[in-house]
Amino acid sequence: MKLALFLYCSIIFIESVKADLIMVEVYGQPTTTKKVYSSNGKSWNECMAECYYAQSCVAAWKNGSTCYTFDYWLMGPITQTKEINESIVAFKVENKGGECPSGINPPTFGNKNATGSLYIDSDPKIAPVWVHYNIYYTKGSWKLNYKVDRICGEYEYDGFVSHADSTVTCSFVWYNENTGGFTYSEMKETCDEYSYGMAGFKYKEDVAMFEAKKYLVKIKDTRAYVRVDGIRTAACQKTPKTAYCMSEKDPTGRMTPSPFPGLFFYIRTPTMSPKLHISLLFLLLLIPNAQSSGYLEIRLKSPFLLNATVTITEDIYFPTNKRVFNVPLVPDHTRILTNVPVKFHRPGTVLINSGPVDKFGLHFATIRSDRWNTKQMIIAPDEMKLPFTGFRIDVKCDRNWHGPYCDKFCNDNHAKIINRRCTHNATLGCPLMLSGPNCDVPLLQTESTCPCVNHGYCVSEFLNPLDTVDRSICECGVGFEGEHCEEKEYDYADAIQFGMHGGPEKVFTEFFERSSVDNELRYLYH
Numbered sequence: 001m002k003l004a005l006f007l008y009c010s011i012i013f014i015e016s017v018k019a020d021l022i023m024v025e026v027y028g029q030p031t032t033t034k035k036v037y038s039s040n041g042k043s044w045n046e047c048m049a050e051c052y053y054a055q056s057c058v059a060a061w062k063n064g065s066t067c068y069t070f071d072y073w074l075m076g077p078i079t080q081t082k083e084i085n086e087s088i089v090a091f092k093v094e095n096k097g098g099e100c101p102s103g104i105n106p107p108t109f110g111n112k113n114a115t116g117s118l119y120i121d122s123d124p125k126i127a128p129v130w131v132h133y134n135i136y137y138t139k140g141s142w143k144l145n146y147k148v149d150r151i152c153g154e155y156e157y158d159g160f161v162s163h164a165d166s167t168v169t170c171s172f173v174w175y176n177e178n179t180g181g182f183t184y185s186e187m188k189e190t191c192d193e194y195s196y197g198m199a200g201f202k203y204k205e206d207v208a209m210f211e212a213k214k215y216l217v218k219i220k221d222t223r224a225y226v227r228v229d230g231i232r233t234a235a236c237q238k239t240p241k242t243a244y245c246m247s248e249k250d251p252t253g254r255m256t257p258s259p260f261p262g263l264f265f266y267i268r269t270p271t272m273s274p275k276l277h278i279s280l281l282f283l284l285l286l287i288p289n290a291q292s293s294g295y296l297e298i299r300l301k302s303p304f305l306l307n308a309t310v311t312i313t314e315d316i317y318f319p320t321n322k323r324v325f326n327v328p329l330v331p332d333h334t335r336i337l338t339n340v341p342v343k344f345h346r347p348g349t350v351l352i353n354s355g356p357v358d359k360f361g362l363h364f365a366t367i368r369s370d371r372w373n374t375k376q377m378i379i380a381p382d383e384m385k386l387p388f389t390g391f392r393i394d395v396k397c398d399r400n401w402h403g404p405y406c407d408k409f410c411n412d413n414h415a416k417i418i419n420r421r422c423t424h425n426a427t428l429g430c431p432l433m434l435s436g437p438n439c440d441v442p443l444l445q446t447e448s449t450c451p452c453v454n455h456g457y458c459v460s461e462f463l464n465p466l467d468t469v470d471r472s473i474c475e476c477g478v479g480f481e482g483e484h485c486e487e488k489e490y491d492y493a494d495a496i497q498f499g500m501h502g503g504p505e506k507v508f509t510e511f512f513e514r515s516s517v518d519n520e521l522r523y524l525y526h
């Protein structure tokens with residue numbers, strides 16, 4: 001019997017993906033679909049590409065018209081099936097020889113263990129991972145082992161510890177946005193989901209890292225209570241919240257069994273917060289539930305008829321809250337996708353897929369934009385690639401919300417009623433171009449009267465709502481900050497990545513070579 005082997009070969013222009021990763025397709029069926037990502041209406045090529053570019057994804061599965069993508073922590077064995085079963089699995093593996101190897105049962109050609117490492121550094125600012133795989137074939141199924149080497153970066157890592165045995169521990173700060181902290185079971189669930197071990201003093205070096213004061217200053221809520229916790233004593237496991245079990249008298253702060261006898265310490269601020277459970281590497285912070293409100297607006301333009309999709313996820317590292325929008329484009333009309341809610345202070349990703357342009361042999365093209373800190377911003381490159389001729393993302397505040405993070409409230413309507421306006425700082429000021437106690441003095445924007453640079457403009461501000469004397473402050477355009485808008489704001493968005501998939505016909509190569517265009521939506525004229 002002939003066994004299927006296809007290699008998914010496509011032209012890839014994304015530098016952050018190791019060029020020699022490939023998807024290898026087999027007839028097969030995963031034994032588990034627990035907690036995998038699934039989506040309908042994607043072509044199989046798009047499904048594989050989604051996996052290809054996702055750092056944690058190691059396999060994709062086509063079951064009918066459903067695309068499933070599997071992350072390394074959710075992968076079970078794959079049962080080999082036949083063509084008639086119409087079920088295809090694509091493994092993401094290294095393409096070691098530079099060409100398709102031969103032998104039965106790919107990717108374990110000739111049933112040898114397939115081993116290798118997957119590496120996608122989709123964002124240089126966050127910790128990339130090496131995913132080492134060992135896939136082996138036995139009795140009609142592929143079994144998979146994945147081991148992860150995490151390379152600590154700056155993003156969200158509070159620090160890392162190099163151990164004597166050359167392993168590295170990265171420490172995260174995680175918190176629940178609703179309650180501020182995690183309960184023990186929430187924490188366990190989270191750790192299990194990402195196949196992390198619960199934090200603890202596994203190595204002597206870890207202890208040194210836990211410089212209590214360093215963490216303590218990060219906790220803004222003075223009621224916060226931090227403890228370094230091990231496994232509770234049997235008695236306190238049953239009644240963890242009694243006064244005794246929450247007190248220093250309770251020996252539950254000790255590791256049982258402790259690798260370091262006698263080690264046991266608490267950090268305490270005035271009032272205890274029973275909600276908090278702190279352990280070494282997962283420090284939980286009581287972060288005031290800052291309210292903010294804003295949205296994403298995405299503009300796209302193309303000279304072609306496209307069935308584009310826009311996928312928006314929160315977080316880059318472990319994408320969550322995925323939303324997919326179909327955005328059909330007609331030639332030379334700007335399509336706007338707007339009012340997509342965003343979370344501020346969080347990273348996020350926008351992935352645009354053009355769908356095919358058959359005439360040029362294009363299977364699909366992608367635009368990927370990662371931002372690792374969401375604030376008011378504009379993301380619009382100067383140049384881009386066909387089939388799109390315009391692309392722009394705006395992160396904007398909802399009405400009545402102001403400030404870079406859209407977290408300052410000032411009711412615009414109420415301000416208007418009393419002949420005031422809300423400033424960027426959410427304070428009240430005179431209407432634009434006016435100043436003075438009665439807001440009847442023209443506020444000139446000339447070089448000699450207004451110190452704001454970089455197209456910032458002078459506005460009036462009453463520091464307190466009842467003040468009768470105002471002052472002039474600068475309101476900066478997006479991209480600038482500082483008292484006089486003299487500083488360029490830090491750019492929290494990464495360079496836009498373009499990908500193109502097609503070929504191998506000449507017509508596609510030619511299309512690709514001529515695909516650079518100016519971004520028509522770089523600047524918006526109202």
Ligand SMILES: *[C@@H]1O[C@H](CO)[C@@H](O)[C@H](O)[C@H]1NC(C)=O
Nearest residue numbers: 032033062063064065066087
């Ligand atoms: C796979 O497809 C078959 C046939 O359409 C269906 O019965 C089955 O439920 C699907 N399995 C999953 C996990 O989606």
Ligand SMILES: *[C@@H]1O[C@H](CO)[C@@H](O)[C@H](O)[C@H]1NC(C)=O
Nearest residue numbers: 029079080081082084085086
């Ligand atoms: C694949 O199809 C064959 C023939 O129809 C059937 O006997 C077998 O059970 C199917 N395998 C799976 C995993 O569905």
Ligand SMILES: *[C@@H]1O[C@H](CO)[C@@H](O)[C@H](O)[C@H]1NC(C)=O
Nearest residue numbers: 112113114134135136143145
């Ligand atoms: C293949 O991997 C399995 C599972 O890790 C292991 O038991 C086996 O020894 C490996 N075989 C070879 C030839 O390395």
Ligand SMILES: *[C@@H]1O[C@H](CO)[C@@H](O)[C@H](O)[C@H]1NC(C)=O
Nearest residue numbers: 304305306307328355356357
């Ligand atoms: C877009 O999708 C519709 C419906 O699925 C299809 O009829 C049409 O041919 C597609 N257009 C392009 C340009 O792919």
Ligand SMILES: *[C@@H]1O[C@H](CO)[C@@H](O)[C@H](O)[C@H]1NC(C)=O
Nearest residue numbers: 424425461473474475476483
């Ligand atoms: C906004 O308020 C902060 C603190 O109240 C102040 O330091 C800053 O100067 C204000 N911004 C502007 C543009 O006035």
